[in-house]
Amino acid sequence: xxxxxxxxxxxxYAQCAFLAPGAFVMQGEGEALLYEPEPxxxxxxxxxxxxxxxxxxxIVLDRGPVRNGDRPAVPAPRRDGITQDEFLRTGRIVIVxxxxxxxxxxxxxxxxxxxxxxxxxxxxxxxxxxxxxLSKQVQEGWVAPGHTGLPRRRAIDxxxxxxxxxxxxxxxxxxxxxxxxxxxxxxxLLIATGVRARPWPVPAEAALDGVFVLRTREDAEGLQxxxxxxxxxxxxIGAGFTGSEVASVCRAIDVPVTVxxxxxxxxxxxxxxxxxxxxxxxQRDAGVDxxxxxxxxxxxxxxxxxxxxxxxxxSTLDVEVAxxxxxxVRNVEWLEGSGLACGRWGVACDAxxxxxxxxxxxxxxxxxxxxxxxxxxxxxxxxxxxxxxxxNAVSQAExxxxxxxxxxxxxxxxxxxxxxxxxxxxxxxKSVGVPxxxxxxxxxxxxxxxxxxxxxxxxRGRLVGAVTVNHATWLDFYRRQIERAAPxxxxxRTVDQPAExxxxxxxxxxxxxxxxxxxxxxxxxxxxxxxxxLLSP
Amino acid sequence: MAVTAPPSVFAQILDYANRADPYxxxxxxxxxxxxxxxxGSYVVSGYAEIVxxxxxxxxxxxxxxxxxxxxxxxxxxxxAFLQLDPPEHDRLRRxxxxxxxxxxxxxxxxxxxxxxxRTVSGLVDGLAGSPEVxxxxxxxxxxxxxxxxxxxxVPRQDEPRFHPWxxxxxxxxxxxxxxxxxxxxxxxxxxxxxxQYFAGLIGTRRHAPGPxxxxxxxxxxxPDGHLSDPQLLTTAFLLLNxxxxxxxxxxANGMLTLLRHPDVLERLRRESELAIHLVEELLRYEPPVQFxxxxxxxxxxxxxxxxxxxxxxxxxxxxxxxxxxAHVRDPDRFDPDRFDPDRFGLARDTDQHLGFGGGVHYCFGxxxxxxxxxxxxxxxxRRLVNPRLVVDPPPYRTxxxxxxxxxxxxxxxxxxxxxx
Ligand SMILES: Cc1cc2nc3c(=O)[nH]c(=O)nc-3n(C[C@H](O)[C@H](O)[C@H](O)COP(=O)(O)OP(=O)(O)OC[C@H]3O[C@@H](n4cnc5c(N)ncnc54)[C@H](O)[C@@H]3O)c2cc1C
Ligand code: HEM
Ligand code: SF4
Numbered sequence: 038x039x040x041x042x043x044x045x046x047x048x049x050y051a052q053c054a055f056l057a058p059g060a061f062v063m064q065g066e067g068e069a070l071l072y073e074p075e076p077x078x079x080x081x082x083x084x085x086x087x088x089x090x091x092x093x094x095x096i097v098l099d100r101g102p103v104r105n106g107d108r109p110a111v112p113a114p115r116r117d118g119i120t121q122d123e124f125l126r127t128g129r130i131v132i133v134x135x136x137x138x139x140x141x142x143x144x145x146x147x148x149x150x151x152x153x154x155x156x157x158x159x160x161x162x163x164x165x166x167x168x169x170x171l172s173k174q175v176q177e178g179w180v181a182p183g184h185t186g187l188p189r190r191r192a193i194d195x196x197x198x199x200x201x202x203x204x205x206x207x208x209x210x211x212x213x214x215x216x217x218x219x220x221x222x223x224x225x226l227l228i229a230t231g232v233r234a235r236p237w238p239v240p241a242e243a244a245l246d247g248v249f250v251l252r253t254r255e256d257a258e259g260l261q262x263x264x265x266x267x268x269x270x271x272x273x274i275g276a277g278f279t280g281s282e283v284a285s286v287c288r289a290i291d292v293p294v295t296v297x298x299x300x301x302x303x304x305x306x307x308x309x310x311x312x313x314x315x316x317x318x319x320q321r322d323a324g325v326d327x328x329x330x331x332x333x334x335x336x337x338x339x340x341x342x343x344x345x346x347x348x349x350x351x352s353t354l355d356v357e358v359a360x361x362x363x364x365x366v367r368n369v370e371w372l373e374g375s376g377l378a379c380g381r382w383g384v385a386c387d388a389x390x391x392x393x394x395x396x397x398x399x400x401x402x403x404x405x406x407x408x409x410x411x412x413x414x415x416x417x418x419x420x421x422x423x424x425x426x427x428x429n430a431v432s433q434a435e436x437x438x439x440x441x442x443x444x445x446x447x448x449x450x451x452x453x454x455x456x457x458x459x460x461x462x463x464x465x466x467k468s469v470g471v472p473x474x475x476x477x478x479x480x481x482x483x484x485x486x487x488x489x490x491x492x493x494x495x496x497r498g499r500l501v502g503a504v505t506v507n508h509a510t511w512l513d514f515y516r517r518q519i520e521r522a523a524p525x526x527x528x529x530r531t532v533d534q535p536a537e538x539x540x541x542x543x544x545x546x547x548x549x550x551x552x553x554x555x556x557x558x559x560x561x562x563x564x565x566x567x568x569x570x571l572l573s574p
Numbered sequence: 575m576a577v578t579a580p581p582s583v584f585a586q587i588l589d590y591a592n593r594a595d596p597y598x599x600x601x602x603x604x605x606x607x608x609x610x611x612x613x614g615s616y617v618v619s620g621y622a623e624i625v626x627x628x629x630x631x632x633x634x635x636x637x638x639x640x641x642x643x644x645x646x647x648x649x650x651x652x653x654a655f656l657q658l659d660p661p662e663h664d665r666l667r668r669x670x671x672x673x674x675x676x677x678x679x680x681x682x683x684x685x686x687x688x689x690x691x692r693t694v695s696g697l698v699d700g701l702a703g704s705p706e707v708x709x710x711x712x713x714x715x716x717x718x719x720x721x722x723x724x725x726x727x728v729p730r731q732d733e734p735r736f737h738p739w740x741x742x743x744x745x746x747x748x749x750x751x752x753x754x755x756x757x758x759x760x761x762x763x764x765x766x767x768x769x770q771y772f773a774g775l776i777g778t779r780r781h782a783p784g785p786x787x788x789x790x791x792x793x794x795x796x797p798d799g800h801l802s803d804p805q806l807l808t809t810a811f812l813l814l815n816x817x818x819x820x821x822x823x824x825x826a827n828g829m830l831t832l833l834r835h836p837d838v839l840e841r842l843r844r845e846s847e848l849a850i851h852l853v854e855e856l857l858r859y860e861p862p863v864q865f866x867x868x869x870x871x872x873x874x875x876x877x878x879x880x881x882x883x884x885x886x887x888x889x890x891x892x893x894x895x896x897x898x899x900a901h902v903r904d905p906d907r908f909d910p911d912r913f914d915p916d917r918f919g920l921a922r923d924t925d926q927h928l929g930f931g932g933g934v935h936y937c938f939g940x941x942x943x944x945x946x947x948x949x950x951x952x953x954x955x956r957r958l959v960n961p962r963l964v965v966d967p968p969p970y971r972t973x974x975x976x977x978x979x980x981x982x983x984x985x986x987x988x989x990x991x992x993x994x
Contacts (some may be wrong), residue, residue, distance in 0.1 A: 051938055052940060058680040064677060066677070089851040097915075098916075416980050510934055513625075517626065527872045528872040532631050
């Protein structure tokens with residue numbers, strides 16, 4: 038049995054942890070949910086109970102191959118405007134990238150009634166697996182690195198070409214070239230090649246034993262093995278989400294850890310300096326040796342093994358393990374020369390996930406989804422943003438799959454407000470909207486000292502984002518207010534308002550994303566009637 | 575001469591004459607998903623609107639003004655967390671959860687399973703020998719009562735004493751019937767008697783704590799502090815009452831629905847896993863808590879082209895929302911597989927239900943209620959031989975909020991022995 042929890046939907050109701058306490062665990066005093074992605078058969082009944090009980094249906098599972106076979110596939114409800122039957126029966130679809138976005142899209146294509154030929158090409162040799170557990174329950178040693186396989190609700194009928202990379206795209210011939218010298222023809226193509234970890238910039242140092250990045254199952258395996266040996270100290274380079282989560286694991290298993298962060302606070306790019314300062318406090322309270330404004334200048338080894346690190350504050354640190362958590366590099370090299378609009382910043386596409394060509398013209402048959410996609414955010418001045426969030430990969434995959442099968446009039450726009458979560462130090466941190474464009478922030482609900490609160494982010498009088506710490510039930514309210522272009526600071530009278538609610542500078546280092554003011558409001562619940570409506574200037 | 579306006583749709587829903595099948599009225603109500611009543615309150619019946627308001631921090635569950643019906647009020651007791659807003663709500667609920675569920679006591683409910691099975695099995699044994707049984711009085715009522723008593727640590731032999739108290743408390747929630755002043759008087763006097771009873775029990779448990787929840791709460795010292803004695807009393811009332819008056823309806827509605835759909839009943843005999851998600855569909859299709867009458871707007875709220883003015887009382891009609899065709903496909907069909915996790919389609923295609931509410935007040939007892947109902951329905955369908963409804967519809971309780979059959983007479987040809 039395999040399962041995954043969509044933690045962007047999860048609101049921390051803990052029904053799963055009541056009903057299957059061996060497979061779902063709430064950590065800390067907060068709402069941090071961790072789970073076993075491949076629970077054994079003994080847990081089966083309990084896990085089914087948990088999945089059925091989740092109030093927001095955040096738990097997706099398959100019952101394993103045997104039982105899957107017993108159950109007739111349930112077709113999707115009929116939708117208007119699904120393409121002429123011809124393409125549904127005989128079309129050829131190729132997906133490149135066999136991870137979250139690719140696998141979800143494959144499932145969605147079949148669910149929506151596509152019966153033609155489907156080929157999924159992935160350079161990793163594993164069945165699609167989930168990455169978020171790799172920096173959390175896997176490093177804690179609770180879940181084996183090889184046990185984060187993504188559930189497939191029904192065995193997805195496709196030609197899975199795993200372990201072979203796509204090396205080129207010929208748009209005119211409608212062909213994908215593969216590393217093994219073969220090629221595959223397509224009528225429609227989905228690009229879902231995601232990102233890879235940015236390596237430590239000095240190759241000789243990066244090659245030392247004990248220096249890790251964290252993106253793949255193999256990375257996770259190697260790091261977990263080291264952590265299981267309880268090293269004297271771990272160095273985490275970069276206090277973004279992945280780095281902070283690794284630091285959190287180290288403290289949970291009582292391994293000393295130093296975090297070196299060049300910026301003024303952890304998570305500063307995502308949350309700003311003001312809320313980042315709270316994240317810093319959380320780390321220090323947990324016993325992390327957090328050093329902000331500090332860079333690692335060199336990693337030194339002996340006999341090929343990492344021994345120490347030199348820091349820009351002049352100190353040296355004896356360490357056996359260093360984790361470079363420096364963000365990602367988009368996997369676009371294989372598209373070089375294809376004529377698509379792609380570069381280090383990703384593959385540009387429209388709100389319907391259709392790729393742009395280099396002229397900025399939208400293509401009809403090439404779609405993009407997931408971490409590699411750079412798509413317009415109508416809410417934020419139609420900026421093209423690439424979002425490396427789990428929920429974004431899932432929702433874009435579903436929109437792309439739907440649009441691959443739909444006629445012009447029935448395409449869905451991908452208008453989801455960005456959402457992501459991070460589980461660290463026993464806390465569930467969630468973000469909605471684009472806090473990164475904000476100039477001010479204010480605590481609107483809860484209490485910072487208790488580490489249960491909501492922070493609302495505003496830009497020029499408009500609400501643009503919100504971050505919750507152990508307060509996920511309220512996230513949807515803020516999402517809706519962001520969609521409605523609500524004013525900032527929030528004027529409402531609510532429950533649990535702090536006595537003083539003064540906006541302060543959000544303190545983002547530099548605006549990573551230049552933006553303008555409110556352009557649209559979003560309406561509609563069903564994807565078929567989601568719409569962006571322009572605000573009059 | 576004044577012409578009396580025809581009763582509003584919502585007033586018709588409150589009318590006992592419509593208790594057996596209020597669903598056509600809910601459909602009518604949904605035509606205006608947010609509608610103002612003549613008393614200035616608002617009734618919300620659309621799925622999306624209800625979910626929105628359940629998660630809206632401008633909505634309060636506390637009593638504002640002199641609206642009647644609080645569990646604690648009148649007997650000099652503080653309100654229980656059901657009727658408190660954050661942060662106090664969250665704090666009290668966390669304190670109780672410390673001894674009841676994750677993260678600190680994750681196994682408590684799971685560990686109740688063997689006892690739950692034994693209790694039901696014994697109750698079903700008791701049905702043997704008569705050609706006609708009442709599934710409410712003989713199973714659906716005593717089962718959850720036993721379970722909540724065990725959880726709390728209330729001696730079972732005391733149960734007959736608080737049955738009438740519990741009835742008096744929920745009668746006060748019933749806006750439709752009887753004389754309000756009389757209902758309140760009976761409620762207050764029930765609370766006083768219950769208070770005395772529990773005060774004694776808590777004293778005993780404090781000196782000689784057992785493994786039960788009451789003992790844990792009476793001796794607790796967690797990071798959030800502990801419940802004061804009056805808070806402990808209202809919390810005990812709340813749990814006892816919720817344990818008495820809700821699951822009974824889910825089990826009774828469940829058997830009624832199964833007897834009306836014999837094919838599903840037959841499937842449940844053979845497929846043990848069906849009970850798990852079938853219960854979710856029951857919570858959608860025949861929810862034991864039909865609406866939440868206790869909300870107040872703290873600010874003006876714009877919703878569904880209406881503005882609910884600050885200070886208005888708001889009623890969330892969960893039962894109408896769970897059958898909203900804008901959200902649920904084919905909502906008036908009882909589809910036992912609707913919540914089969916295998917069928918969850920695209921992340922966006924979901925049929926959630928509102929049976930346990932949502933947001934911070936999401937039902938505290940939900941895991942227990944689910945287990946109880948799964949176990950009871952499985953055991954009843956497996957062991958009753960050829961069960962048939964004697965009357966359809968059965969007689970209903972008067973209460974429109976906690977709606978369910980008062981009796982469920984069923985003819986049977988015998989009772990099979992328990993497995994193993
Ligand atoms: C350790 C870790 C923790 C995370 N935690 C969170 C979290 O808490 N919350 C959150 O919101 N998100 C989190 N994420 C992000 C989330 O996992 C990603 O957003 C998600 O994996 C994106 O999926 P994707 O399919 O778009 O890309 P990827 O998962 O990157 O998949 C792309 C796939 O394409 C393959 N590929 C690349 N190039 C080629 C080629 N030329 N030919 C064939 N195949 C190719 C890659 O090998 C890979 O298998 C985390 C990520 C990591 C690594
Ligand atoms: C099928 C049975 C049940 C149903 C349908 C049900 C339904 C509900 C609903 C809809 C609410 C939300 C109330 C609101 O938002 O104002 C609620 C809250 C609550 N329920 Fe249940 N319930 C059931 C069983 C139980 C049981 C068995 C218990 C006790 C163990 C219980 C204890 C509570 C408590 C304490 C609350 C208040 C939670 C809070 O305010 O935070 N319930 N229930
Ligand atoms: S909302 Fe989250 S915590 Fe609650 S049952 Fe679903 S997955 Fe579990």
